[in-house]
Amino acid sequence: MSLNKSELVSAIAAKSELTKAQAEDALNAFQEVLVESLAKGEAVKLTGLLSIERVERAARTGRNPRTGEEIQIPAGFGVKVSAGSVLKKAVSE
Structure with missing residues (x-):
């Protein structure tokens, strides 16, 4: 749900x-x-609830799932979301 x-x-x-x-x-x-x-x-931090930040991702070698061929994945950015203590407590009960 x-x-x-x-x-x-x-x-x-x-x-x-x-x-x-x-x-x-x-x-x-x-x-x-x-x-x-x-x-x-x-970063955006809501104390106790969550923290959201942009993270750098290094360039890396990956694999095409269809062909198995190695591919180069360029460096870029991602988003990291971390739960705060209030949120962790709410989902653990």
Whole structure:
């Protein structure tokens, strides 16, 4: 089971006494700030909840799964998400 965006907006609106439109605006703003910060190489940390950061991936040799042929995978960036203590506790119970 997962929570889609409209369900998340409804839940945020109910918990915060915001309208659904205000909650969606806030969620969209959070998304924009998150994307902009990661694009600049800045980590986003919500203490106790989660930490999101951009990480560098070194160039490496991979293998084409269809042919088994070796291929060169260029260096690039990825995203690392780490759960904080509150989130870890919530899922362990």
